[in-house]
Amino acid sequence: MFTSYLKRGVKAGVIAGLIFGLFMALVANPLVLFADELGQVDHHAVDGHHKEGTDSAHHDSAVSMTVTNGVSIISGVLWGLLLGGVIFGIAFYFLEPAIPGTGGMKSYLLAVAGFVTVSGAPWLVLPPQPPGVEQALPTETRLILYGGMMVAGALVCLLAGFVFGRLRDANGRIIAAIIAVLPFGLLVILAVLSPVNSVESSLPPELTAGLTGMIVFGQALLWLLLAGAHARLHRRQTDRQASEIMTSHTDATATAD
Numbered sequence: 001m002f003t004s005y006l007k008r009g010v011k012a013g014v015i016a017g018l019i020f021g022l023f024m025a026l027v028a029n030p031l032v033l034f035a036d037e038l039g040q041v042d043h044h045a046v047d048g049h050h051k052e053g054t055d056s057a058h059h060d061s062a063v064s065m066t067v068t069n070g071v072s073i074i075s076g077v078l079w080g081l082l083l084g085g086v087i088f089g090i091a092f093y094f095l096e097p098a099i100p101g102t103g104g105m106k107s108y109l110l111a112v113a114g115f116v117t118v119s120g121a122p123w124l125v126l127p128p129q130p131p132g133v134e135q136a137l138p139t140e141t142r143l144i145l146y147g148g149m150m151v152a153g154a155l156v157c158l159l160a161g162f163v164f165g166r167l168r169d170a171n172g173r174i175i176a177a178i179i180a181v182l183p184f185g186l187l188v189i190l191a192v193l194s195p196v197n198s199v200e201s202s203l204p205p206e207l208t209a210g211l212t213g214m215i216v217f218g219q220a221l222l223w224l225l226l227a228g229a230h231a232r233l234h235r236r237q238t239d240r241q242a243s244e245i246m247t248s249h250t251d252a253t254a255t256a257d
Helices: 002-039 048-098 104-125 139-171 173-193 205-256
Strands: none
Touching: 002 048, 002 205, 048 104, 048 139, 048 205, 104 139, 104 173, 104 205, 139 173
16 A cells, blocks of 8 residues: 555656756756856957857757756756655655545645645745855854744644644535635744845846745645646546446355356
8 A cells, every 4th residue: 555655646647857957958047058158248349359259058958958958857857756755655655544635636735736846935035046146144054044934834734734634524625724724824924923034136037936836836836746647646546446346346246146
């Protein structure tokens, strides 16, 4: 039983990670390269000798981008594999009875909890930043804050699920769902009480906002893909098991006759 859960989570992770890696290679990397070139643009005139050096630099940049894209795809698959195996394999095995909903809804609710834990809660304190941004807080402090908000995000998600389960039967799903959202306010309180991490960037504000939005979209896309692939795989396995049971029942009836 546990093995089947783990295999399903790993398969969902590979599918979602591959698509996420392609998104990074085809969309994110070119935008980051553009931002990097914009920050290092050279306004000096170039003569023929400099032009030759520029052509060589463009060739090296093309080779470097190819390598970067390859690394992004592999990293995307590995990241999806990790999330799929740990969250949609191991965690789903133990938490499935406590997750509200039925069928594929459980996969999507788990994806929401995963996004809040891994990204959403930490981003309340340390919003995603594009490359090259100078941050006021030291790296050690940021790591502690990020890890602490991850733990807080996971605990709040568990608390919300517990509250919903306790109130669902007595108060109905709608009232229980509304009250279950309230614990997420604790994350906002923690964010307000946390140190402020001021940042400085040489990029235009519009480009910075675009890069930040791309990071958020990419992570949300990854969790959505994970949930969708996991729900589909779960439905296929359920249908196959139901078909096997039906076939077995039919064979047993035919044998009895």
